[in-house]
Amino acid sequence: LSPRARAASENERETVSVTWANVSPEDWYEIRAFLRAQAGGASTFTAPAWLGSGTWAIVPESYSGEQFSRRGYRASLAVESVIA
Numbered sequence: 001l002s003p004r005a006r007a008a009s010e011n012e013r014e015t016v017s018v019t020w021a022n023v024s025p026e027d028w029y030e031i032r033a034f035l036r037a038q039a040g041g042a043s044t045f046t047a048p049a050w051l052g053s054g055t056w057a058i059v060p061e062s063y064s065g066e067q068f069s070r071r072g073y074r075a076s077l078a079v080e081s082v083i084a
Contacts, residue, residue: 013083015059016051019076028065028073035063035077044082055082 020031038045038058047056062078 014052014081015078016056016080017076017078018051019074021074023073023075025071025073028075031075032063032065047079051079052081056080057082 020027023031035058044055044057047054056079059078059080063075064077065073065075067073
């Protein structure tokens with residue numbers, strides 16, 4: 001048996017964790033609605049300038065939202081670069 005190089009078939013993707021802190025209830029619902037419209041992260045989107053150029057995809061099942069005060073919410077998710 002000969003050893004195989006695994007790295008030849010792997011593609012490195014950049015993954016970024018995005019968090020919105022102290023989000024108003026209205027914005028939190030909009031973020032949640034956007035993610036549900038994206039079918040849980042199955043589609044791609046064009047990123048804002050601060051994230052970098054290129055196309056990004058939401059990592060499926062990475063979204064988490066929590067209420068930490070009466071009118072304060074926190075939303076976070078992970079996005080990864082898409083290899084064209």
